[in-house]
Amino acid sequence: xxxxxxxxxxxxxxxxxxxxxxxxxxxxxxxxxxxxxxxxxxxxxxxxxxxxxxxxxxxxxxxxxxxxxxxxxxxxxxxxxxxxxxxxxxxxxxxxxxxxxxxxxxxxxxxxxxxxxxxxxxxxxxxxxxxxxxxxxxxxxxxxxxxxxxxxxxxxxxxxxxxxxxxxxxxxxxxxxxxxxxxxxxxxxxxxxxxxxxxxxxxxxxxxxxxxxxxxxxxxxxxxxxxxxxxxxxxxxxxxxxxxxxxxxxx
Amino acid sequence: xxxxxxxxxxxxxxxxxxxxxxxxxxxxxxxxxxxxxxxxxxxxxxxxxxxxxxxxxxxxxxxxxxxxxxxxxxxxxxxxxxxxxxxxxxxxxxxxxxxxxxxxxxxxxxxxxxxxxxxxxxxxxxxxxxxxxxxxxxxxxxxxxxxxxxxxxxxxxxxxxxxxxxxxxxxxxxxxxxxxxxxxxxxxxxxxxxxxxxxxxxxxxxxxxxxxxxxx
Numbered sequence: 001x002x003x004x005x006x007x008x009x010x011x012x013x014x015x016x017x018x019x020x021x022x023x024x025x026x027x028x029x030x031x032x033x034x035x036x037x038x039x040x041x042x043x044x045x046x047x048x049x050x051x052x053x054x055x056x057x058x059x060x061x062x063x064x065x066x067x068x069x070x071x072x073x074x075x076x077x078x079x080x081x082x083x084x085x086x087x088x089x090x091x092x093x094x095x096x097x098x099x100x101x102x103x104x105x106x107x108x109x110x111x112x113x114x115x116x117x118x119x120x121x122x123x124x125x126x127x128x129x130x131x132x133x134x135x136x137x138x139x140x141x142x143x144x145x146x147x148x149x150x151x152x153x154x155x156x157x158x159x160x161x162x163x164x165x166x167x168x169x170x171x172x173x174x175x176x177x178x179x180x181x182x183x184x185x186x187x188x189x190x191x192x193x194x195x196x197x198x199x200x201x202x203x204x205x206x207x208x209x210x211x212x213x214x215x216x217x218x219x220x221x222x223x224x225x226x227x228x229x230x231x232x233x234x235x236x237x238x239x240x241x242x243x244x245x246x247x248x249x250x251x
Numbered sequence: 252x253x254x255x256x257x258x259x260x261x262x263x264x265x266x267x268x269x270x271x272x273x274x275x276x277x278x279x280x281x282x283x284x285x286x287x288x289x290x291x292x293x294x295x296x297x298x299x300x301x302x303x304x305x306x307x308x309x310x311x312x313x314x315x316x317x318x319x320x321x322x323x324x325x326x327x328x329x330x331x332x333x334x335x336x337x338x339x340x341x342x343x344x345x346x347x348x349x350x351x352x353x354x355x356x357x358x359x360x361x362x363x364x365x366x367x368x369x370x371x372x373x374x375x376x377x378x379x380x381x382x383x384x385x386x387x388x389x390x391x392x393x394x395x396x397x398x399x400x401x402x403x404x405x406x407x408x409x410x411x412x413x414x415x416x417x418x419x420x421x422x423x424x425x426x427x428x429x430x431x432x433x434x435x436x437x438x439x440x441x442x443x444x445x446x447x448x449x450x451x452x453x454x455x456x457x458x459x460x461x462x463x464x465x466x467x
Binding site for chain 1: 388
C-alpha cells in the first residue's frame with residue numbers, strides 16, 4: 001500500500017478556492033493524484049469533500065486556482081469540457097441512472113453518442129461490464145426495477161464504459177441500505193486492484209484501510225492531513241483528525 | 252337549425268381552414284417554443300437573456316395587437332406576403348411559442364438535476380444532454396400543459412377571422428349576417444366545429460400521458 005512513484009500527476013489541483021456566497025467551501029486546495037493511485041477523501045460533513053470531488057470534472061465551478069487532468073487544464077465550457085469529462089468517470093451518491101433508459105442503454109449511451117462506437121460493439125462491451133459488476137441478467141430492465149446496490153453497480157459500469165483515466169466516487173454508498181454497501185465496495189476494491197486511478201469521497205473507513213494508497217482528511221474546506229491509511233488511522237497528527245476518528249471508533 | 256344544415260359547405264371549408272391554421276401554427280410554435288426553452292436553460296447568458304425577453308414580451312401582449320403587428324406593421328417594414336393567412340400564422344405561432352417555451356422550461360426543471368449531471372459526466376454536450384436525457388423525461392410533465400396551450404391556440408385562431416381570413420369564425424360572422432334570425436344556431440354550429448378539434452386534442456393528451464409514463 002505505498003504510493004506509486006511512476007509518472008506525473010494524473011489529477012492535479014493547485015491553489016483551488018471556491019465560495020458559496022459568504023461561505024468559503026474550498027480553501028487553497030493542493031492535491032496531486034498519480035496514475036493508479038487510490039485516494040480516499042474523508043472528513044466531517046460540510047467539510048467540502050463532495051464539492052472537491054465535483055470540481056474535478058467541473059460539475060462545480062471554482063473561483064480561482066487550476067485543475068488539470070492528465071496535464072490538460074479543465075476547459076471552461078463547451079465541447080472541450082465535454083471531451084475532458086469523457087475521460088473522467090463519475091459515480092454519484094444518488095446513482096443518477098437515466099430513468100427512461102434500460103440498464104443496457106444506460107451503459108451504452110455514452111460510448112454510442114459520445115465516442116461514436118458502433119451499437120453492436122457497445123452492446124457487447126456493456127454486457128461484459130454488467131457481468132463484471134454482477135448485474136448482467138438485469139440488462140433489459142429499467143433502473144427503478146433494481147435495488148440501490150444494483151443501481152450503483154450499473155452506475156459504475158456506465159462510467160467504466162467510457163474507459164476513463166480516473167474515476168471519481170462521490171459518497172457512493174451513503175444512500176444505500178447497510179446490506180447493500182458491501183456489494184458496491186467489493187466492485188470498487190476490485191477496480192482499485194486492477195490499477196484504476198480513483199478518488200473516493202466516503203465514510204467507509206473499512207474501504208479506506210483496505211484499498212486506499214492515501215487518505216486525505218478534510219475539515220472546513222481545507223486539506224488537514226494527507227497520509228497513508230496506516231499512518232492516518234494509527235497516528236493522526238492534527239487534533240481535528242483525532243477528534244473525527246475518536247467519534248467514529250466509539251461505535 | 253336548417254340554416255346550419257344549409258351552410259354545411261361553408262362550415263366545412265371554415266373548419267378545414269381553422270384546422271390548417273392551427274396545425275401549421277402549432278408545429279411552428281412547438282419548434283420555436285422548444286428552441287426558446289433550450290436557450291433559456293443554456294449556459295450562454297446572451298441566449299438566456301434573449302429567450303427571457305422574447306417570452307415576456309410575447310406572452311404579455313394581447314393577441315389582437317400581435318395580429319395587428321403581423322398584418323399591418325410587418326408589410327410596412329418590407330415583409331410582404333400574398334395572403335393574410337401568412338400574417339395569421341406568424342402572429343399565432345409567435346404568440347403561442349412563448350407559452351410553449353414556458354411549459355417546456357418547467358418540464359425541464361422537473362427532471363432531477365442529477366440526470367443532467369450524470370449525462371454531462373459521461374461527456375455529453377449541452378445539446379446531447381437536452382436531447383437524449385432531459386427532454387425525453389420532461390415530455391411526461393409537459394404534455395398536459397402543452398395540450399392546454401394547443402387548445403387555446405385553436406380557439407385563438409378565431410382572431411384571424413377579424414383580419415380578413417375566412418376560417419371557422421370568419422364564416423360564422425358572415426353566416427350570422429346572412430341568417431339574421433338564426434344567429435344562435437349559427438354560432439352553436441361554429442362552436443360545434445371548434446369542439447371537433449379541441450375535444451380530440453384532450454383525448455390525445457390522456458393517451459400520450461399514459462404512454463410516456465416513467466417509473467422512478
